[in-house]
Amino acid sequence: MTGAARRSTQRRAGYVFVRLGLLLMILDGIFPAVWLVLTSFKSENELTRIPITYLPQHPILHNYLDVFTQNPFARFLLNSAVVSIVATLICVLFASLAGYALARLRLRGRRALLTAIVMTSMFPALVMLVPLYRLFVGVEVPGLSQLMAYLHAMGWSFLPTRVMTPNLLNTYWALIIPYVALSLPITTLILTSFFQLIPEDLESAATVDGATRLGALARVVVPLSAPGMVTAGIIAFVNSWNEFLLALTFNTATNMRTVPVGITLYQGEFAFPWAVISAAVTLGIVPLVVLILAFQQRIISGLTAGGVKG
């Protein structure tokens, strides 16, 4: 065999190898989801048959109907959507403000501040559980309460003696507030590195042309940073949509549950209705799949800025 021929067979072998790897990878990533979808079309009868069937023999839609009739699943979807979208918007707003300050302004110790913000993400959500629960049940507002008590004693008896923060449990705010905080470190990191990429000259040029500082910010920086905000927003949305523990603890009323928590309601004490659960999980990951299909390159480039909790 000549050298050239050997090289070409080698290349072909390499090509086949890569193709095989790619197929394996697609199988690895998608198979569990595909299996869920297949399971969701099978009847309970078919699921408990040996040998197991791979493709559904008699595809049924009944499981999807059960998802909506056994529990208010539409309500879960609505709750998840409201909480995730509001949390994402607030988070991106706060993070872009902070990111701009950290990337552009001459502040003392801004690197240390960014490190501190990113470091808070190593504080597990689990640990915040009890203190946050207490905070959301309602605590006495420290200074205000004493003041009120004093005024009350002075004869202003129409005033309340205790000033409590509102009880936020079983409201959307009980989830929105912690979700904003949970996604803030990573979105701030992404947006800071994004703002650093926008040339500073553009902004100063606008100032020279007569724009005020805030005007330059609104007309020049914000439009240019839109792609970075979209990336940060997707990551914040996925984080909020997926959160489980806080949602499990803070919102215990059935009609305030989010999708990940709601799905655990389908498990009985001993029974595990896999078909219905599969249908519910399938519905729960549809928004995520849509996001992935629409924004795959944007997400990947956003992750260049740093890490994301996995």
Place this chain on the structure above:
Amino acid sequence: MTGTRKTTPYRKPGFWRRLRTGNLSDGQLGALFLLPALLTLAAVMLYPMLTVLWQSLHFNRLNQPFRGTPFIGLENFRRMLWGEGLTWNLSHLLWLRLIGLALLAPLIWVVRRRWLSPLSGIVLAVALLLLSLYVLGFRPGPDGRWTDGRFWNSFSITMVILVSSVVGSFVVGLPLALLANVASRLRWLGRVALLLPWAMPRVFAGLTFAWLFQNQYGVINDVLRHLGFQGPLWLARVTPAIAAVNMTIVWKTSSFVGLILLAGLQSIDASLYEAAVVDGANAWQRFWRITLPLLRPSIAVALIFRTLTAIQTFDIPFAMTRGGPGRSLETLGVYIYNSTLALNIGYAAALSVVLFVISLTVTLVYLRWIYSE
């Protein structure tokens, strides 16, 4: 007549004037912009952190309100690490300090003279501390047990998951990233396959894999059956359950590692490879000499985040087996959750502090390693 022209000296514009005209100074704008984010983080992260620290020093069982919440110092930690049989008092503390001074002072001196590296100095100091604790009588309790067995069990299972899932996610994640970067018609599908496990909620991943690992009707045992093996009762026996949970975590997290590495790969200049090809380097050499060294920052980032999330492992074991069978898969996270459910708030807080200290140590070690490179 030459009138004296009134000159107003230049005055720096005040805050309100700057705000009105829209020209704020850097410091003012910075304070304004950073405030919302910092306030949120303070309320949701800092406040709980301080509360947890404070509560870990207290006895607090919500189901025994008559005992109040007295301050008990480090008692929670002693119970966790050394068990019930031990007590210690003020004279112990005094002796510990004396011994510490007598042994540590020369050690510090030796390290400063650079006769010993700082790392071996730290290791020696810890060894000396343990030795002096032993000399002072910190030994297993009268029942022969060192510890809160549940704590050490959860600690070791967390470490097992930490090591195996971090290593596993890199072994799987690196090929995934390399494959997703190859130009091919199937690339978009490959990227979807890479993104899907990352975007999937951990609870969903746990449930999905619990179904795949189901012993009678699950796919995995069916495939094993076709290959002529008898699959184990995956989630009902200790060793298979640990393996199954680890595989699930690796599946879920390898995509995250893959994504970070893919981002790193995309930032490598293609001309480097072309130059290497001209110089006659084969694919293997290109990988070892170009890809891997340039991928180092991404590897470090992925490693840090992956390790930190592995220490906090909760959702997947919880969704798959509720920490079972028995307590074999009760990670530190699950143990904290269970202690909270048992209304033992003080102890749960102490466990949280330990978890936090472990995370902090790991981060500091990694950061040192990165900066030293």
